[in-house]
Amino acid sequence: MRKLVSRQFAFPILAVMATFIGNVWAQTPTETKPTLSQDEWKLVWSDEFDGDLLDTDKWKSETGAGGWGNNEWQNYTDGKNLAVSHGTLKITAKKTGPGQKRGDYTSARLNSKKSFTYGRMEVRAKLPRHQGNGLWPAIWMLGENVRTVGWPNCGEIDIMEYVSYLPDNVHSAIHCKAHNHGDGTQVASGAVKLPTAEEKFHVYGVEWTETKIKFYTDHPANVKLTYDRPEKYDDDDWPFHKPQYFLLNMAVGGGWGGEKGVDDSIFPATMEVDFVRVYQKK
Numbered sequence: 001m002r003k004l005v006s007r008q009f010a011f012p013i014l015a016v017m018a019t020f021i022g023n024v025w026a027q028t029p030t031e032t033k034p035t036l037s038q039d040e041w042k043l044v045w046s047d048e049f050d051g052d053l054l055d056t057d058k059w060k061s062e063t064g065a066g067g068w069g070n071n072e073w074q075n076y077t078d079g080k081n082l083a084v085s086h087g088t089l090k091i092t093a094k095k096t097g098p099g100q101k102r103g104d105y106t107s108a109r110l111n112s113k114k115s116f117t118y119g120r121m122e123v124r125a126k127l128p129r130h131q132g133n134g135l136w137p138a139i140w141m142l143g144e145n146v147r148t149v150g151w152p153n154c155g156e157i158d159i160m161e162y163v164s165y166l167p168d169n170v171h172s173a174i175h176c177k178a179h180n181h182g183d184g185t186q187v188a189s190g191a192v193k194l195p196t197a198e199e200k201f202h203v204y205g206v207e208w209t210e211t212k213i214k215f216y217t218d219h220p221a222n223v224k225l226t227y228d229r230p231e232k233y234d235d236d237d238w239p240f241h242k243p244q245y246f247l248l249n250m251a252v253g254g255g256w257g258g259e260k261g262v263d264d265s266i267f268p269a270t271m272e273v274d275f276v277r278v279y280q281k282k
Contacts, residue, residue, distance in 0.1 A: 041120055041279035048275045049089045054082055054110075062109045062249075065102070072136070072254035073262065074107040081108035088272045093128075093135065093250050095267040105252040105267070115144040115243035116278055120220075122205040123248075124274035127162050127170075129198045132266035135164035136257025139204055139273075141244040152180040155239035157213060158188075160204035164269075165260035168195045170204070172215040172225045178237035189215065189225035201274050213240060248273060 047058050061078045074093060083090040089110075097104030123139045138161045143154025156175040173188035180186055194202065194217065207214045215225040229238045250271050253262045 040282055042282045044119070044278050044280045045114060045116070046275060046277040047089075048087070049084050049273065050087060052085055054079070054084050054089070058113055059110045060113055062111050062247075070251070070254040070256070071102075071258070072251045073102045073258065074105040074250075074252040075103060076109045076249070077106050079108075081106050082110070088274050089248070090270050090272055091137070091248060091250050092268050092270040093252050095264055099264040100262065102253075107250050107252060109247065109249035112246035112276075115245040116280075117241065117243045118208050118210065118280065120205060120207050120279040121159065121246075122203050122275075122277045122279075123159060123246075124201050124203045125160070126199075126201045126272045126274075127197045128164065128250075128266070128269040128271055130164070130266035130269045131167060131198075132263030133165040133260040134253055134258055134262030134266065135162075135269055136251040136254055137162050137271040138247070138249055138251070140247050141206075142247060143239060144243040144245055151175075152182065153177050153235065153239065155242070155244065156180075157206060157208070157240070157244060159206050159215065162197065163257050163259070164266070166191060168193060168197060170194050170197055170217070170224075172206075174213060174227050174240075176237055176239050177235070187225070187227050192217070192224045201272070208240065210241065246276060248276075 047055055061076065061082070063076050063078045065075050081092050081094060083092070091108045093105060093107040095104060096106050121141070125139060127137060128135055139159045140161070141157040141159065143149070143156070146154040152175045158171070158173040161171045161173070169191040171189055171191060173186050175181065175186055178185065203218045205216050205220065207216070207220060211229045213227045214220070214223060216222050217224060251257050
């Protein structure tokens with residue numbers, strides 16, 4: 001996600017500026033709900049969002065004025081824009097003021113309390129159905145050491161990003177010191193067509209090993225982007241050997257999400273999350 005704790009960068013990421021490193025494929029993903037664990041993988045952590053309360057042993061809300069350098073318009077609240085019911089988490093962006101300026105909207109941003117190094121991370125989600133400009137939901141990971149080394153040194157794994165002015169498309173990317181949108185060198189998939197992203201649940205996954213980060217939708221065979229560890233590497237281009245935590249959020253406006261403006265008729269707008277799962281090698 002281009003929401004950065006460093007609060008220093010405000011550059012939009014455009015698909016046409018994406019830098020492709022490694023092997024990149026864009027495929028039409030399946031629309032089933034497959035069981036993605038295999039014999040060599042073991043489920044080590046998950047939230048299925050059962051019951052009617054957020055599990056605060058697993059998640060914490062990050063609150064305050066949104067943006068972190070991205071000029072977003074929402075304020076993140078502590079629970080007022082969240083709900084757990086009927087087996088899903090709902091993150092809802094709302095218009096709470098006159099509109100068309102920062103502070104007139106609220107939303108939610110959840111951070112996982114546990115961090116992970118390597119594994120298969122999968123999040124099954126359905127994106128907002130409202131058609132109109134201004135929404136920016138994301139499922140991503142950030143280096144646990146962000147507050148000591150800063151962004152982009154900590155590394156960032158964008159499992160899925162979506163901007164509502166470009167419906168039926170999703171995006172994936174990595175950011176690090178050597179490759180980030182601050183200087184236009186990010187490694188990104190560009191827009192990947194997914195015609196039912198707003199109507200149906202899809203699995204957004206990443207397979208992260210000591211030497212590769214592979215992004216996929218619905219099934220590991222539906223690869224959107226791979227980033228290979230360079231033959232000669234250091235923390236500048238491969239900080240991805242250290243723990244990262246999950247973030248789930250929906251921004252309003254911002255350098256990328258608000259590039260085409262914000263349509264006030266789309267609120268309230270909700271992203272639903274069915275599960276978050278982490279598998280690691282047995």
